[in-house]
Amino acid sequence: MNLIQIAAGPIIGAIIGYVTNYIAVKMLFRPINPIKIGNWTLPFTPGIFPKRKGQLAKALGNAVGNNLLTSKDVENMFLSENIKNAIVQEIGSSLYEMDEHHTLKNIFAGFVSQDAYQVLREQAENIICSKIMSGVSRMDIGTIIAREGRRAIKEKIHGTMLALMVNDQLIASVASPIGAKVDAYIQENGQDMIRSIVREELAVLENQPLATFMQKIEIEEKHLTGMVDRIYSVFVQKKLGGYIKQFDIAGVVEKKVNDMDVLEIERLVLSVMKNELNAVVNLGALIGFVIGLLNLLLK
Structure with missing residues (x-):
C-alpha cells in the first residue's frame, strides 16, 4: 500500500466531514425560500431560520419581555442612584431656570x-x-x-x-x-x-411665570430638587410598572424580529457566532479525518 492510498482515506474523510458540516451550517439560513418541484417541496427548504423566524421572534420576545427586561428591571434601573440623580437634577435645574415665558x-x-x-x-x-x-x-x-x-x-x-x-x-x-x-x-x-x-x-x-411663583412661595433650588426627587420616586414605584406593561416589550421585540429580513438575521447571528460556526465546520473535517484514519487502521 503506497503513501497515496494510505493518505486517501483520512483526507477524503476530512473533506466529507468539512463539506457536510459546511452545508449544515449554511442550511441554517439557506435557502431563504422553499424550493418546489411541482407540488412537492424539497426537504429542508427553506433553511431553519427562514422557516422558524416567527417562532424565533416569539421566543426572543418572551425571553426579553418576561425574563431579561421585566417591568421590575426597568423600575430598578430608573431608581438607580446614577440615573435618578441625573434626571432629578436636570428637571429641578430646568424648572428653576425657566424664564418669564414658561x-x-x-x-x-x-x-x-x-x-x-x-x-x-x-x-x-x-x-x-x-x-x-x-x-x-x-x-x-x-x-x-x-x-x-x-x-x-x-x-x-x-x-x-x-x-x-x-x-x-x-x-x-x-x-x-x-x-x-x-x-x-x-x-x-x-x-x-x-x-x-x-x-x-x-x-x-x-x-x-413659574420662577416668580416659586420665589413667592420661597422655594429654593435644593428644596425644589427634593420635591422632584420624591415625586419621581413615587411615580416610578407606583406608575411606571403599569406603563411598561402597556408597552408590551415582548410584543415589540417579536414584531421587530418578524420585520427583519432573513439576511439581517444571518448577519446578526454571524457577527456573534462566526468563529463558533467555523469551529463546527473544522470539527467536521477533524472527525472525518479521524474516522478515515481509524478505517485505515482497522483494515
Missing part, C-alpha cells in the same frame, strides 16, 4: 391638549371650591356672628341705663336671626362667590 399654563400645554387642560382646570376649580365651601360650612359662621354679636352688644351697653332694660333673651332674639340670615346667605350665594374668587386667582396663577 408659565404654568404653557408648561401644561406641552403635555396635554387645550381641551384636556380646560377639563383639568375646571376639575381643580371644582375641587378647590368644594373644599373651601366645606370648610366654611363647618366653621358655622352664622353661629359665630350671633355669639360675637351678643358679646359686642353686652359690652356696648354695659354700665348704661340700657343694660337695665335689655336682657340676654332680648339680645339673643336680635343676634340669632342675624346669624341665621348669614348662614342662609352663605348657603345660597357662597359657592358662586367662592368660585368667582378662585377663578380669578387661578387665572393669575396659571399666567404667572
Whole structure:
C-alpha cells in the first residue's frame, strides 16, 4: 500500500466531514425560500431560520419581555442612584431656570391638549371650591356672628341705663336671626362667590411665570430638587410598572424580529457566532479525518 492510498482515506474523510458540516451550517439560513418541484417541496427548504423566524421572534420576545427586561428591571434601573440623580437634577435645574415665558399654563400645554387642560382646570376649580365651601360650612359662621354679636352688644351697653332694660333673651332674639340670615346667605350665594374668587386667582396663577411663583412661595433650588426627587420616586414605584406593561416589550421585540429580513438575521447571528460556526465546520473535517484514519487502521 503506497503513501497515496494510505493518505486517501483520512483526507477524503476530512473533506466529507468539512463539506457536510459546511452545508449544515449554511442550511441554517439557506435557502431563504422553499424550493418546489411541482407540488412537492424539497426537504429542508427553506433553511431553519427562514422557516422558524416567527417562532424565533416569539421566543426572543418572551425571553426579553418576561425574563431579561421585566417591568421590575426597568423600575430598578430608573431608581438607580446614577440615573435618578441625573434626571432629578436636570428637571429641578430646568424648572428653576425657566424664564418669564414658561408659565404654568404653557408648561401644561406641552403635555396635554387645550381641551384636556380646560377639563383639568375646571376639575381643580371644582375641587378647590368644594373644599373651601366645606370648610366654611363647618366653621358655622352664622353661629359665630350671633355669639360675637351678643358679646359686642353686652359690652356696648354695659354700665348704661340700657343694660337695665335689655336682657340676654332680648339680645339673643336680635343676634340669632342675624346669624341665621348669614348662614342662609352663605348657603345660597357662597359657592358662586367662592368660585368667582378662585377663578380669578387661578387665572393669575396659571399666567404667572413659574420662577416668580416659586420665589413667592420661597422655594429654593435644593428644596425644589427634593420635591422632584420624591415625586419621581413615587411615580416610578407606583406608575411606571403599569406603563411598561402597556408597552408590551415582548410584543415589540417579536414584531421587530418578524420585520427583519432573513439576511439581517444571518448577519446578526454571524457577527456573534462566526468563529463558533467555523469551529463546527473544522470539527467536521477533524472527525472525518479521524474516522478515515481509524478505517485505515482497522483494515
